[in-house]
Amino acid sequence: MRTITDIREMQRIALQLKREGKTIGFVPTMGYLHEGHLSLLRNARKENDVTVVSIFVNPLQFGPKEDLATYPRDLERDSSLAEKEGCDYLFFPSAEDMYPAALSVTAKVQERTDVLCGKSRPGHFDGVATVLIKLFNIVQPDKVYFGMKDAQQVAVVDGLVRDFNIPVEIVPVQTVREEDGLAKSSRNVHLLPAERDQASALHQSLKMAESLITEGEYDPVKILSVIRGFIEKNTSGEIDYIEILSYPDLKQLTRLEEKIIIAMAVKFTKARLIDNAIISVRKES
Ligand code: AMP
Numbered sequence: 456m457r458t459i460t461d462i463r464e465m466q467r468i469a470l471q472l473k474r475e476g477k478t479i480g481f482v483p484t485m486g487y488l489h490e491g492h493l494s495l496l497r498n499a500r501k502e503n504d505v506t507v508v509s510i511f512v513n514p515l516q517f518g519p520k521e522d523l524a525t526y527p528r529d530l531e532r533d534s535s536l537a538e539k540e541g542c543d544y545l546f547f548p549s550a551e552d553m554y555p556a557a558l559s560v561t562a563k564v565q566e567r568t569d570v571l572c573g574k575s576r577p578g579h580f581d582g583v584a585t586v587l588i589k590l591f592n593i594v595q596p597d598k599v600y601f602g603m604k605d606a607q608q609v610a611v612v613d614g615l616v617r618d619f620n621i622p623v624e625i626v627p628v629q630t631v632r633e634e635d636g637l638a639k640s641s642r643n644v645h646l647l648p649a650e651r652d653q654a655s656a657l658h659q660s661l662k663m664a665e666s667l668i669t670e671g672e673y674d675p676v677k678i679l680s681v682i683r684g685f686i687e688k689n690t691s692g693e694i695d696y697i698e699i700l701s702y703p704d705l706k707q708l709t710r711l712e713e714k715i716i717i718a719m720a721v722k723f724t725k726a727r728l729i730d731n732a733i734i735s736v737r738k739e740s
Pocket of ligand 1: 484485490491495600601602603604629631632638639640
């Protein structure tokens, strides 16, 4: 595996690989790699000639009161994990090189951003879309791998690629979880021990909601109130949002039908956790 920090060198390598007719699978990350990231990498390896993993904690997607400064970082550990998993290129640009000056053009996400994390993190998806346009131009990927833990991100990036005619295929990958159901996340290291024990309640509440729907409950208000009650009873976290929307359009629903997402964000002392379930609702007969 080669670690590349220079943006132009990464782009030169990628363009050369394309000239040789090689396909490039790309996994953009913010580092502090875990099994979730490695699962994306495994999928990328299977389906492409060459794999690139980027590690870049993108300042543009963090709000002023968010955890940019404390976001966990460990390049040495990340490189050894990526190399063991067979990554070909680890792209690790600096923020100074990515943003030497304020950008003269940035992306603005218009749809699917007034709900969920888009609502509670204003500007977040504009930052995500902007950095992805840069990364796609540098890495020249054929396929890009994203985790469904960030389902809204997948929906937004689908729109970005479609609206800007970017010739990449977005490949969504299922969420990887701890044994107790907690979705793997770089931010989990910031949970206090008691909070770590409580954090599996997020997934449990989603499973409960899924059972209710299977049993025929189609009223989103009732399901939301069960989830809220469960999280409040079983965690000390502060609920940022819990929403049920259509997926992938992310529209409000008065009654559940077709494909829906139940998504939540819960703030613990030093970590804000997100999780979701995407459910195909059985048609009423
Ligand atoms: P991050 O480093 O948190 O920006 O995540 C980089 C990519 O890994 C994103 O596409 C995430 O959705 C994905 N990812 C993060 N956690 C998981 C997980 N537990 N399972 C699957 N993919 C994940």
